[in-house]
Amino acid sequence: MKSQPSKLLYQTALGQAYLGDTLEFLPSIADESIDLILTSPPFALKRKKEYGNEDEDKYVDWFMGFASQLHRILKPEGSFVLDLGGAYMPGFPVRSIYMFELLVRLVKEAGFYLAQEFYHYNPARLPAPAEWVNVRRIRVKDSVNVVWWLSKSKNPKADNRKVLKPYSDSMKKLLKDGYKAKLRPSGHDISDKFSRNNGGAIPPNLLELANTDSNSSYQKQCREAGLKVHPARFPAGFAEFFIKFLTDEGDLVFDPFAGSNTTGKVAEDLSRKWMASELSEEYLKGSLFRFDNPILSTQSPIKTTSLKGSPYVSPQF
Template sequence: MSNQLDLFHVQRAYSLAQGPLSNDQLYQSVAEAAGLASDALNQRCEIGRAKAKRSPLKRKIRWYQQTLKAMGVLRKVEGRRGVWELAEPTDKGLHQAPGRVCLLAYSTRLGVAIWGDNNAVFSHLDEPIHLCVTSPPYPLRIQRRYGNVAEHEWVDFITQSLEPIVKQLAPGGSVVLNVSNDIFEVKKPSRSLYIERMVLALHDRLGLSLMDRWPWVNLSKPPGPTHWACVNRQQLCVGWEPVFWFTNDPLKVRSDNRRVLEPHTDRHRRLLEQGGDTRVTHYGDGAHRLRGNGFDTPTDGRIPKNVMIKGHRCSDSLRARAAAKRLGLPAHPAMFPTALAEFAIRFLTREGDLVVDLFSGVNKTGMAAERHGRRWIASEIILQYIKTQAELFSQFEGFWLNPALAVDSPDRTGS
């Protein structure tokens, strides 16, 4: 019967427990997960030279337990004999992958999601990356559940995180970063300059060129910064966040705005129908001229402005929150709309290119890549978030779920 058992059943037992397990509890949980008969654990046979009677099933479970320990996935609970727990819980009770552990969590025909530290995941990647789209943890004073980096450490943190990505970036590949504009100097209403330091560091340390800044205008953001805008009244409420676009080679950049053309406005269509703008005039001392034939050539669409006006609420965010609630997991508290990732992917990559996200959260980047025919790799260090991701990807072609994450949903383990 023991050949029905594998490493994933042991990992899943700790995953389901979301806390410490004694060996007796582990044995019972693994037997149930593997569909073994209730008396299988107590069946004994002679083992070793001493021919002592032992349970081969329990021995195999303990062997897998020690394998997970050696990988750094499990740790022993101090002061409790034979009691182990999964990974390292954060201060807020979430479980993050310890050390340089990397475990395949789920996959589709086009991509893979890995539970683990992003540096460990991408340091050994031997394939050209065409685009990285990510929203790293902000240097907030009040930390999110998943943890944050202090402002004075943030520039080092982001350059070290991106270094393995940049090393594998294809010529003309891009990095798109959504960061916070709402970081202030300590006890002052003046804004931090960490963004400016980040831009210079990515250029000076990693050789990235700044292609553009895309203001993400989100007028549905809650009022804030609370202290400086709503209490002291010294600031205005923040209504946008910066999105930065970098490349390793501006002369070979893979962008093409024809992939993101937007429909013409009603006014533009009317101009086309009447033969264009027939005015003959000039503005700005001749810098801008109308020669009587403006807007008279039909085109496939209008080139987008480099300002993104999008609310933070989107259908994928609602699905993610519903999935987390259904699984009894905490919802990710900071989700950007899928439309941001979709725009970057369409604009900066071609079908079949590789897109990555090193702080994937609920993996909006992977979702956008799936929908637009791009390959993708996503890493996420928090176990609870990667479980929620898997729920959202179950409808995509070739979906496979690590059995250790298949919480009460055996029908989602693959097709």
């Protein structure tokens, strides 16, 4: 069945959310107009999920259908951050390598550079897969997603001073007491600059972010409105880290697999412009609850009276 053309569902002061097939929506976006593409697409899993994941053996080809367009719309200094979950081979306790196959093709075929790899660790994730972790007890629980930070050029815009972490107690003591410059046993020459207070510690490429927002306003309002809560939301802290790290205020952030539109909400809170595309009408309807007074488009299939307790206002454009 042929998908319907994308339609503007709603907008805010800084962003726009489009309902429809992202593959058909992408050609309408201008060349080199996006500062950051930040997304967590449906993962490659053998077991079908309600959010529409692709089979592992077809996933890489499926995603590569988007790659050239994503490369085209990204600014020369822009970044593309892709969060991917792991998968086991069907019936066996051995891992799929689809994430790495996709990375190689995005670099070799689509023309992206790998700026840096990250690992998204969720300590609150339940033990899974159950067969190997809980029943047979031959694997530990899978709690890490790989995150590819890709870029269009070899020198993408980034500033780690925007994402500094609080100093540890030991570092605070070192800054207070001072540090004598010396050659470490490892061979690293630690200069007196090591004891300079830079306002915080440079974060590692392991992001520890628990997704525990089971009682969030978004979820409560979705339930009250009779809408499904998106089952695979990524934490706001994930989007916040990369938006701060890789963009400036006023830059444009795009999520091509928006889901419940965490990316758009965080971008708006950080004074960035945003654009979102999502295939599921129900999930995008629910994402309206993330915003104060979103404006429904005249193209929207939603009526302002269709959701209980609706905060929507009439379109002004």
